[in-house]
Amino acid sequence: MDQIEALFPIPMMRSPALLPPELNEAAVASIRDAHVETNLRSDALFHTQVANPLENNLFQSIAELAVPKLVDFGVLLFGERLRWTVKEMWTNMLExxxxxxxxxxxxxxxSGILYLTPSHPACRTVFVRPPGGNDFSFRHHTRSAAIGPFNAGKYVLPEAEPGDLVLFxxxxxxxxxxxxxxxxxxxxFNAIPDSLDCWGYRINFAP
Ligand SMILES: [Fe+2]
Structure with a gap:
């Protein structure tokens, strides 16, 4: 019998409804009140400052919810349950x-994205296949071609609901x-493990 193996796939994790509605609403209210900065490349995208989640109770509660998910997802990347820290968080207000x-x-x-409001279908997050080498490449993308994980150039995240977390x-x-x-x-947000160890050659990371 034929067997297909997915060699070297890239994981992405969705955790639906991670944020309880009260926390979701509190976050939206706090973000709408915050001092904002305009994105350098889009004048309809605004950010609050990159913050250490430990300095803000609301962000800290959100980070605490994300950590067990980071531990699970980290097993896919590194094969072990490591200690993870959310080292910075920021907000995106897309008008x-x-x-x-x-x-x-x-x-x-x-890295993770927490969706706090519904997204119009036009502005779902798009993940892009890492570019290959510098050689010529060939594609067969037609209206009739079936596009799947082995030949797609992009992955459009299906609709994300308020409270959903995506890790990548x-x-x-x-x-x-x-x-x-x-x-x-x-x-x-961005997250790091305490350390990585390659046969005794350890690198420690500090937030
Ligand atoms: Fe990003």
Whole structure:
């Protein structure tokens, strides 16, 4: 019998309804009250400052909910239950017409997005297949071609509800297309393990 193996796949984890509604609403209210900064590449995307979650009770409660999920997801990346820290958090307020340019997150191993408001279908988070080498490449993308995990160039996250968490490896490039609906609010964060060990050669990370 034929067997197909998914070699070297990239994990992404969804945790539906991680944030209880009261915490979700408190976060939205606090973010709408906060001092905001305009994104450098879209004048309809606003951020609150990157914050150490330990300095803010609300963000700290949210980080505490995320940590067990980081431990689970970290097993997929590193094979062991490590100690994880959310080292920074920030918020994204995407107004109608705003978008988030393609990017990845440096100095981090797992990144997460918490969705606090519904997203218009046009502005779902898009994850992009890591580019290959520098050789010529060939594709067969037609209206009739079946697109799946082995040939797709992009993955559009299915609708995320308020309170949902999505975790992904920080190296994975992602973007948000132009928002065609109401204000969309998300919290994003970066997380690191205490240390990584390769046969006794240990690297420690500190937030
Ligand atoms: Fe991001």
């Amino acid at each position: 109608k017409g705003g978008s988030q340019a393609l990017h990845s997150h440096a100095n981090s191993f797992i 490896p920080s190296y994975l490039y992602h973007e948000v297309p132009k928002n065609q609906g109401e204000q969309r609010i998300t919290i994003a």
